[in-house]
Amino acid sequence: MSLLKATGLGITFGGLKAVSDVNFDIKERELVGLIGPNGAGKTTFFNLLTGVYQPTEGDIEFDGKSILGNKPYQINNLGIARTFQNIRLFKDLSVLDNVKIAYNSHMKYNALTGIFRLPRYFKEEKQANEKAIELLKIFNLEGLANEKSSNLPYGKQRKLEIARALASNPKLLLLDEPAAGMNPSETAELMETIAIIRKNFNTAILLIEHDMGLVMGICERLFVLEYGMLIASGEPQEVINNPRVVAAYLGD
Ligand SMILES: Nc1ncnc2c1ncn2[C@@H]1O[C@H](COP(=O)(O)OP(=O)(O)OP(=O)(O)O)[C@@H](O)[C@H]1O
Ligand SMILES: [Mg+2]
Secondary structure (H helix, E strand, O other): OEEEEEEEEEEEEOEEEEEEEEEEEEEOOOEEEEOOOOOOHHHHHHHHHHOOOOOOOOOOOEOOOOOOOOOOOHHHHHEEEEEOOOOOOOOOOHHHHHHHHHHHHHOOOOOOHOOOOOHHHHEEEEEEEHHHHHHHOOOOOHHHHHHHHOOOOHHHHHHHHHHHHHOOOOOEEEEOOOOOOOOOHHHHHHHHHEEEEEEEOOEEEEEEOOHHHHHHHOOEEEEEEEEEEEEEEEEEEEHHOOHHHHHHHHHH
């Protein structure tokens, strides 16, 4: 059974069909790539899945239920987490606090418990701290826990952003061009990070990426968008040899 299934999904901005009639599915723990030329609608597709935009056509089912109409934080609570094309971190906060905040947004204590520092607050605070450190350890970032996040090199900031997304314990992780702007050694480290996620977390991954070496090296299936439409999907080797895909990339 599919973990997430989009049927006839689309959105129109003014006259522009940024995403049009897309059928997509991903299974539990599957690693799927989403590729396509610039402006093809990849990020918009993520924005539809995460409730940033509401589709003008089609449906999205997650765990067998439609998630249309949910707000981004509700969709995150249901088990979909993401990273952004441009890194989003709290620049002035430490590495540890960036992860702790992600845990805190899932905590049970309410504002009053926090304001009056009731026992539950301390208990959950301590848990968040422990969990955050555990997560940093998995990604080999614990040595940088007290470093300001903006002081980290680019590749490590990306890694931290991914760790943050995993704090919500998602069933589906969406990564929007994580390798963009990385040098070859950072890209190699990113591949390692993805391998770590596969080993330690029970999550499916949908990866938007232009780096074909990365995509071909790790993805089990590919979906290709062009002008908002799905032009191919299936096994990676087959997809990249598809004449329509070749033409889309060569601008034919
Ligand atoms: N909020 C919006 N309003 C109007 N047009 C939009 C909006 N968001 C995206 N678009 C348009 O939708 C199309 C798809 O954009 P999108 O950012 O999804 O492409 P992409 O595949 O992620 O490209 P890239 O590889 O460059 O990141 C583009 O023509 C873009 O200008
Ligand atoms: Mg994009």
